[in-house]
Amino acid sequence: MPRVEIYDTTLRDGNQGEGISLSAKDKVKIALRLDELGFHYIEGGWPGSNPKDLRFFELIREHQLKNAHICAFGSTRKSGVAADRDENLQQIIRSNVQVATIFGKTWDFHVRHALLTTLEDNLQMIEESVAYLKQQGMEVFYDAEHFFDGFAANPEYSLATLQAAEKGGAARIILCDTNGGRLPNEIFDMVSAVKESLDVPLGVHCHNDGELAVANSLAAVQAGAIQVQGTINGYGERCGNANLCSIIPNLAFKCQLPSIPEQSLAELTELSRFVSELANMHPMNNQPYVGGSAFAHKAGVHVNALLKNPHTYEHVEPEMVGNRRRVLVSDQSGLSNLLYKYQELDLGLGLDKEANRRLLEELKELENQGYQFEGAEGSFELRLRKAFHGYQEPFSLENLKILIEVRDGTVYSEAIIKINVNGQVVHTAAEGNGPVNALDNALRKALEGFYPEISGMQLNDYKVRVLDEKDGTGAVVRVLVETGDGHCSWGTVGVSPNIIEASWEALVDSIAYGLLRQENKDDIDTQKIITGVFRGKC
Numbered sequence: 001m002p003r004v005e006i007y008d009t010t011l012r013d014g015n016q017g018e019g020i021s022l023s024a025k026d027k028v029k030i031a032l033r034l035d036e037l038g039f040h041y042i043e044g045g046w047p048g049s050n051p052k053d054l055r056f057f058e059l060i061r062e063h064q065l066k067n068a069h070i071c072a073f074g075s076t077r078k079s080g081v082a083a084d085r086d087e088n089l090q091q092i093i094r095s096n097v098q099v100a101t102i103f104g105k106t107w108d109f110h111v112r113h114a115l116l117t118t119l120e121d122n123l124q125m126i127e128e129s130v131a132y133l134k135q136q137g138m139e140v141f142y143d144a145e146h147f148f149d150g151f152a153a154n155p156e157y158s159l160a161t162l163q164a165a166e167k168g169g170a171a172r173i174i175l176c177d178t179n180g181g182r183l184p185n186e187i188f189d190m191v192s193a194v195k196e197s198l199d200v201p202l203g204v205h206c207h208n209d210g211e212l213a214v215a216n217s218l219a220a221v222q223a224g225a226i227q228v229q230g231t232i233n234g235y236g237e238r239c240g241n242a243n244l245c246s247i248i249p250n251l252a253f254k255c256q257l258p259s260i261p262e263q264s265l266a267e268l269t270e271l272s273r274f275v276s277e278l279a280n281m282h283p284m285n286n287q288p289y290v291g292g293s294a295f296a297h298k299a300g301v302h303v304n305a306l307l308k309n310p311h312t313y314e315h316v317e318p319e320m321v322g323n324r325r326r327v328l329v330s331d332q333s334g335l336s337n338l339l340y341k342y343q344e345l346d347l348g349l350g351l352d353k354e355a356n357r358r359l360l361e362e363l364k365e366l367e368n369q370g371y372q373f374e375g376a377e378g379s380f381e382l383r384l385r386k387a388f389h390g391y392q393e394p395f396s397l398e399n400l401k402i403l404i405e406v407r408d409g410t411v412y413s414e415a416i417i418k419i420n421v422n423g424q425v426v427h428t429a430a431e432g433n434g435p436v437n438a439l440d441n442a443l444r445k446a447l448e449g450f451y452p453e454i455s456g457m458q459l460n461d462y463k464v465r466v467l468d469e470k471d472g473t474g475a476v477v478r479v480l481v482e483t484g485d486g487h488c489s490w491g492t493v494g495v496s497p498n499i500i501e502a503s504w505e506a507l508v509d510s511i512a513y514g515l516l517r518q519e520n521k522d523d524i525d526t527q528k529i530i531t532g533v534f535r536g537k538c
């Protein structure tokens with residue numbers, strides 16, 4: 001079975017995505033990871049564009065790659081400038097890599113209205129640029145920009161541009177859906193037509209403006225393309241590029257077409273998160289295959305069937321792409337969700353059926369009041385343990401006072417608390433840059449003597465949601481807190497018409513749950529390794 005070549009352009013087209021600006025060092029880290037996983041080509045950047053991309057090509061030379069070829073990107077020569085005088089082509093040569101990928105105009109409309117030259121001149125620019133880079137000893141991939149729109153508008157001319165690239169000696173011709181608006185059947189038909197007319201192996205490069213980049217790339221492969229260009233997490237210009245985290249498993253599991261080595265598929269979830277971390281982008285929960293919600297089950301009917309056989313509601317096994325199954329608890333739950341959680345948390349069989357039913361109804365009533373347990377697994381587990389495992393809270397509140405003072409135009413906040421820890425009463429106060437921060441500081445100050453481990457827990461996120469805006473400043477609010485220990489994070493929730501009370505509830509749960517995790521640390525780690533089940537997000 002011939003393998004499909006995977007050409008990653010995260011470092012070039014991915015970096016053209018809004019909000020993404022990878023440093024040269026981050027690019028190197030990503031390239032090395034892609035190489036380890038067996039990606040075939042990695043487009044490092046456009047050396048004629050900016051110093052960061054130039055730096056990448058300098059830095060990557062210090063590494064011996066095991067699998068991937070690094071590609072330098074650029075355009076065909078400028079109109080009226082000889083190829084050996086074109087600065088952009090010279091920079092590609094100076095990047096000192098084996099593969100050059102250059103894009104050229106395929107759509108007559110672009111030649112006339114963007115390049116502002118003649119159709120004939122453009123054909124020469126393509127052929128001469130490809131031939132020149134080839135003469136310099138490089139393997140040349142030709143990206144036919146706007147191919148599909150060009151072929152729809154003027155098939156003879158767009159084919160002539162591809163023939164110019166073939167004549168110049170291109171090793172691959174990549175058909176691009178640059179504006180991302182084509183449909184899979186159009187892509188299939190046009191790739192099939194080109195395949196009839198050219199001998200050069202074809203690739204495909206799709207953008208996602210019609211949300212069809214993955215489907216379009218697969219259609220191109222089915223029509224005979226042997227290379228797929230795309231990015232990790234689909235990052236890229238406008239709505240992004242074809243998402244390789246979906247294309248690779250679709251090729252393997254749905255089309256039975258190999259691409260990167262089989263064992264690398266189970267690393268895709270980790271790769272997706274690694275790249276989102278370096279790109280400083282929030283991971284997209286609803287991303288297929290690798291997203292946090294890709295195998296998260298909320299509906300009671302689904303969880304009931306999953307417990308009987310996971311294939312009932314999963315198109316592939318989560319472990320095949322390194323992801324994991326999760327069951328959420330909410331007002332959409334049935335008893336099965338609770339039973340699943342008992343197993344996951346190693347809590348035995350839980351209560352008898354009637355008591356389980358009462359607990360479920362209680363949870364649904366709390367959700368009705370505004371609690372949301374699916375984002376607050378810490379609060380949920382504490383409730384479960386309180387309900388039937390004799391869980392004792394590590395401390396209790398005796399008294400709490402918040403002072404807010406405006407002095408010389410500055411607002412000062414102070415919290416004074418009295419808490420009881422194992423029968424010992426602690427009375428303390430702390431300031432903060434707001435009342436919730438003061439509360440957090442005072443609570444930690446009161447507890448640190450008893451539980452020094454809380455110094456390792458940080459507040460990662462604090463979100464307030466007004467539940468019924470029409471009640472104005474008297475509305476009930478939900479506070480969701482995310483706390484981390486540098487390794488994992490967990491969510492807790494509080495609900496009240498008083499924002500301080502809701503925050504207090506979420507903060508208390510966050511520390512109580514963090515302490516519970518510490519107590520059970522060995523169990524949790526072992527459990528995570530053996531079954532892939534773990535609490536919170538790690």
Ligand SMILES: CC(=O)SCCNC(=O)CCNC(=O)[C@H](O)C(C)(C)COP(=O)(O)OP(=O)(O)OC[C@H]1O[C@@H](n2cnc3c(N)ncnc32)[C@H](O)[C@@H]1OP(=O)(O)O
Nearest residue numbers: 046048049050075076077078079103104105114115145178
């Ligand atoms: C479909 C794609 O995504 S292709 C990749 C696009 N990526 C980028 O543009 C990011 C990197 N770009 C850059 O850093 C800059 O645009 C540069 C350095 C390449 C060029 O900068 P400048 O010289 O200032 O030109 P500017 O960006 O304003 O315009 C682009 C020029 O390239 C020309 N051009 C566009 N495509 C091609 C091509 N295939 N072959 C030759 N010239 C081209 C345009 O006609 C225009 O020329 P003009 O200045 O004579 O009008």
Ligand SMILES: CC(=O)C(=O)O
Nearest residue numbers: 103143145146176178
């Ligand atoms: C080459 C390229 O990035 C495109 O046509 O979209």
